[in-house]
Amino acid sequence: MLFEFTRREGAPSVFNDGTTFHVDRINRFGEAGSTDVSHLIDKSYGYHSSRELRWHLAERFGLTPNAVAVREAH
Numbered sequence: 001m002l003f004e005f006t007r008r009e010g011a012p013s014v015f016n017d018g019t020t021f022h023v024d025r026i027n028r029f030g031e032a033g034s035t036d037v038s039h040l041i042d043k044s045y046g047y048h049s050s051r052e053l054r055w056h057l058a059e060r061f062g063l064t065p066n067a068v069a070v071r072e073a074h
Contacts, residue, residue: 002029020046
């Protein structure tokens, strides 16, 4: 399952030297086209990486992380 997200700036991370980001909008792509699923995630959560977002989406949709792909919209 493919998801495309738009990020918002986050805050400095206490776990590493980077910063976190928030998801502003996220769309799920499938056979029927794209569907906005932004309402299904906590948009105030600070993600440390797109990999972490992928794991959260897999858990939310009952999939294995390998079945989920994410890309950032530009």
